[in-house]
Amino acid sequence: MGHYQPLEIVKYQHGYEADFSIEAEYKQRLESAAAVVTVLHPLLDYRRGGKQSKQYPLFFVDTPEMVSLASRFSRNSQEIQKVSRELPQTAVSQFLDSLLLDEIINTNSIEGIEVDPAEVSKSIDAHSKARGGQFWPTVCMYRGKLPKIKSLRDFRNIYDELLKGEIPADKQPNGQLFRDELPNSILRIGTATKTVHVPPVSELAVSEALSSLLAFMNADDLPPIYQALVTHFFFENTHPFLDGNGRMGRYLLSTYLSDKYDRFTGFSVATAIHARISSYYRIFKEADKAENRAELTFFIEKMLRMLTEQQDRVLEALRLKAAEQAGCQNATQPAGIGADS
Template identity: 40%
Template sequence: MINKPLSILKYMSSRDSMIDVDKEYKKRIDSPSAALTNLFPLLSSRSESQHNDLPIFFIETFKMAQLNSKIFKNSADILKLSNSLPDIAKNNYISSLLSNEINSSNEIEQVKTNRHDISTIVDSLQSNIIPKQPRLVSTVKKYLGILNEPRITISELKDYRKIYDELTSGEIPQNKLPDGELFRNSSVTIGTSDNSKIVHRPPISENTIKSKLTSLISFMNNDEFPIVEKAIVTHFMFENTHPFYDGNGRMGRYLLTQYLIKKIDTFTALSISKSIQDHEKLYYQSFADADKYENYAELTYFIESMMQIIIYGQETALDKMTELQSMLNSYGQIINAHFANNGVISDVLFIFVQSKLFSIDTPLGIKDTELINMLYRDDSKKYKKNNVKKIINNLENEGFLKLVNGNPIQHEVIMDKIDDLT
């Protein structure tokens, strides 16, 4: 019966007196393969009464072990593939994933954003330019930060609030800002996307929220639990507690992304929100099932579902990177064959191709000055700055490049022109 949630066994027990759900629960939680936590989520029963007397636990099933193995195998494949890419291709792809991650996380919360606008902000901040529009700047800054900063350590309650403020600054309506010392201090309900049904009632008072998040801090800093399972349990407990009126989902996914970047890899982490968005039904159904008191705070099936969502995201990233790498190799061969007598022209054009392919329909292409300086640092004799500038102008005149920005100057390759060389 280990392959069935306890809520299903409870339903079956109404027809089969031989099924003892309480006995099965004790058997599971006392199992040598069970992981017991100090976290007590607020769960709702079918009668809509609420309880927080059961600790979260999960069973390390064979399926979970398989999924865990698949996650780390995919991660190794992703890193191997990404390390074979040129720097421009790799960095542009990461920036594109980051833009997509922020956009998907916002859209899951029905927060209207534009992927192109987010990419523009990413591009501006990476170039040390103040973005023209203030909206989403704080969110983008926070995500850019996790690509370089050490792992975030949450050691006290105010750390949650600090992250929340930095992540959502200017994004939360005034009437939905926290009204307690650190968190909300009144009731809130979580409904379906169309608000036709209430699916969860989180803790009401700030004192209760503080108590549950204090336990979560202890759990997060406990290295005895497996990496992926700990990340997923933390995600569930944070969302179950729902410490703010607005922005909980965005912060919860940000924390999950940040953790996976440090513990798995950047590409896996920056694929999570898009994968959740693509498998929203599975995501929300898993939460709804885990929130049932009849499941006795068992997160085995929630963890397995979330692991599968992580894998879906990894496979999408792998497929896309493989496709782009194949295209890049093909274009590289065409360029080298056509410009065999001038390696500098070949190198310049190939960089523009990398930038175009791996920016994935965003304005995240390389700027002329960045390209010129990069080549000059690589070999100042071979890539003289004035000569590279002249080459860029000639490639524009010949129809291989087009000017897409005047300040700073930025060109973009015309792929059809290269296709015509074959």
């Protein structure tokens, strides 16, 4: 597995070998004992010609690197919870509030939306008499329990509540629940000059994709971190709304990790992505290519690396606070009273 590469690269490396078949390589990966094949069929883009395909089932290969990163992710979460229990509840609450502040600022910044930190902080402040502000609905959603998503309507309800007051009138969903065909153009993800991905065009196609995602999300046959990252990719690939997809996708990932692991990790998702935004966009683009046949191995590995590195930073900050707390307690301890008394 040391030289395991995306299929597009493998094809380029071996393209001139008469006995090489990229289809045979794909089949070998798909049927490997380490492969996990899902019920999801993302809409993929071919590099040339503007053609698309959804014939390939989304799959990943549980490589040694992925196993190692997933194990490190779980250990970090356990250690974060252990260290946080050494702190007073007020210190824990303040630390989580600071993470949430950064999370909301960064998830907006990723979309090119600059927000006033003071406004976000006002909404986060649990002791504020106003208990309001522009970002109050967003803060409540992040602090709340993992939302239950059992129907297509649930996706829309979460969207409306999370982004209340933040989606302009001309970017509101133009279908019954999601976006539908646009009268003069199709939705393209990318810049004004470069298209990165063209998601499903009609509301019917969006609904069919999200229905398969519902089945995947509500199954319990994968480790939670894998399930969360596959869901994140597929939601963004489907892009069910005209605006706010990135913010909602990161929110879903955040609340899922908060519920299954810990809030410190969950409140660090957008911060981890923002610090590595070029890599984030690149792995999405690679996974969206039809030439890679819906393999998500490299997307999961790189997302895991981003998240675990951010956990390391959180853990370092928590340990520093715990050490400071211990130092303060020792400094105020009466003379003559020690560990052996």
